[in-house]
Amino acid sequence: MRKYITEIQKKFAFDSHISQFESIRDKITLATELQNNIVNYSIAAIGGSIALSAFKGNTGVPLLTQEPYILTVISVLMSMLTWASLEAEIRIHDYRRYIDKVLSKKVQNLIGGTDLPSDYTVLKMEIAEISRFQKIRSIIRGILVSGKFMISYIPAIIAIIIFTISFPHWYGSVFFWFTVIPALIVPFVLSVQILFVSGYYWQRSNR
Numbered sequence: 001m002r003k004y005i006t007e008i009q010k011k012f013a014f015d016s017h018i019s020q021f022e023s024i025r026d027k028i029t030l031a032t033e034l035q036n037n038i039v040n041y042s043i044a045a046i047g048g049s050i051a052l053s054a055f056k057g058n059t060g061v062p063l064l065t066q067e068p069y070i071l072t073v074i075s076v077l078m079s080m081l082t083w084a085s086l087e088a089e090i091r092i093h094d095y096r097r098y099i100d101k102v103l104s105k106k107v108q109n110l111i112g113g114t115d116l117p118s119d120y121t122v123l124k125m126e127i128a129e130i131s132r133f134q135k136i137r138s139i140i141r142g143i144l145v146s147g148k149f150m151i152s153y154i155p156a157i158i159a160i161i162i163f164t165i166s167f168p169h170w171y172g173s174v175f176f177w178f179t180v181i182p183a184l185i186v187p188f189v190l191s192v193q194i195l196f197v198s199g200y201y202w203q204r205s206n207r
Contacts, residue, residue, distance in 0.1 A: 078156035079182035
């Protein structure tokens with residue numbers, strides 16, 4: 001036998017869900033701010049690297065191409081910043097998926113279910129609604145979202161290229177792979193993220 005739910009209990013559940021929604025939105029805001037900070041750190045690191053490339057030692061050759069550890073530090077640092085930005089992006093989408101797939105349904109059921117007019121449909125994801133009519137936007141969005149990661153990732157690759165050209169005798173060494181492996185992980189994670197974002201919004205647009 002189904003238990004009768006009082007209006008007070010419904011209101012308590014509704015308020016709890018809204019509080020949870022606000023908490024999740026705060027977490028999304030924090031993760032977004034982290035990404036913005038990472039972009040700023042990356043730009044600062046790029047500026048520092050450019051300044052360092054102009055500094056020359058006693059031989060008149062740029063110090064950047066004389067000391068392999070400098071390029072290693074630059075490449076690994078930029079790769080790690082890309083990792084941090086990717087991790088924040090994954091958390092953001094996990095939060096949004098929870099709102100869309102779980103929390104919105106709980107709130108919708110409390111206010112009368114899914115048979116209500118669209119004006120009474122809550123916690124909808126507008127961007128998914130846009131994709132409903134143009135599925136190609138789902139793919140484009142997945143690709144464009146990844147653009148922000150390139151700000152930190154491209155300098156990491158450039159540092160590896162300079163490292164390989166300037167220090168060919170280090171190629172294949174442990175030191176070389178220590179520089180390269182962090183950068184190699186990024187394309188794999190980024191590909192998974194693009195597939196996830198595109199696939200999710202594609203699926204969401206069919207609902």
